[in-house]
Amino acid sequence: MKRRAFLGTIGSTASLGTLAYATRGASDTLEVRIWLSERAATYDGVADRIRAYLDETLALGYWTLETSIGGSVSVSTEAAARLTHRGEWPMALASGTLGGRDLEPASDVNLLVTDGGMERAPTGYGVPHIASVGGARHIAALESFDDIVVDDARSIVPNTTPARTMQVLLHEIGHALGLDHKDGVAFVHDGALVATPMLSSYAWDPTYERNASPCGTTIPASDDRKQMLSFAFSSCARRRLANYDGEIRF
Numbered sequence: 001m002k003r004r005a006f007l008g009t010i011g012s013t014a015s016l017g018t019l020a021y022a023t024r025g026a027s028d029t030l031e032v033r034i035w036l037s038e039r040a041a042t043y044d045g046v047a048d049r050i051r052a053y054l055d056e057t058l059a060l061g062y063w064t065l066e067t068s069i070g071g072s073v074s075v076s077t078e079a080a081a082r083l084t085h086r087g088e089w090p091m092a093l094a095s096g097t098l099g100g101r102d103l104e105p106a107s108d109v110n111l112l113v114t115d116g117g118m119e120r121a122p123t124g125y126g127v128p129h130i131a132s133v134g135g136a137r138h139i140a141a142l143e144s145f146d147d148i149v150v151d152d153a154r155s156i157v158p159n160t161t162p163a164r165t166m167q168v169l170l171h172e173i174g175h176a177l178g179l180d181h182k183d184g185v186a187f188v189h190d191g192a193l194v195a196t197p198m199l200s201s202y203a204w205d206p207t208y209e210r211n212a213s214p215c216g217t218t219i220p221a222s223d224d225r226k227q228m229l230s231f232a233f234s235s236c237a238r239r240r241l242a243n244y245d246g247e248i249r250f
């Protein structure tokens, strides 16, 4: 759940010039392609479930969301964060090949889902245009969006492992689109502390700087409050996404 600058992650070894991202205009499509590790692909319906959730959470007014399935890829580990952090997934996309098959990257987000565990951080990782997350088995077990959302306006759901997995997935996509943890907020709803995707479980971390949000809100103390999740990006995050034009700036 940490973001590094793209070039900082890759080092100087990759020829990233081969990743030619089209510049997009304000009303263009947002292309998100979902890729699965071979083990993640053994669970039924994972990619389709993700696409359904993205339709509910990422189909924002300023772009036309275009999700697609890249298929399964042969990777060296199910440890999702490592695949992006150590460069294997970015390098595969940059070279357009992995394990003997050709890969065609999407312009905006290439999300690799593995069967990695969701118990110990880091459970995912996102850099510009590229993200990876574990938990395929939990996504397969996740109910439909309409079945678990208890508050439609803010897409609030109970903090279960499948729901948390989906929120981490959204979190890493947020990083892939240039968002940071400070774009996330938490708020109290019915006595529960609700974390939005970019803040995620940092909301329960007592050491997290709770007054530093550029969103103009203080993050309420976790205390003994019940924990809940929101699948809706904060208004701050949405403002930044509205300015996304295909280039990631730091």
Ligand SMILES: [Zn+2]
Pocket (backbone or CB within 6 Å): 001, 002, 003, 171, 175, 181
């Ligand atoms: Zn993060």
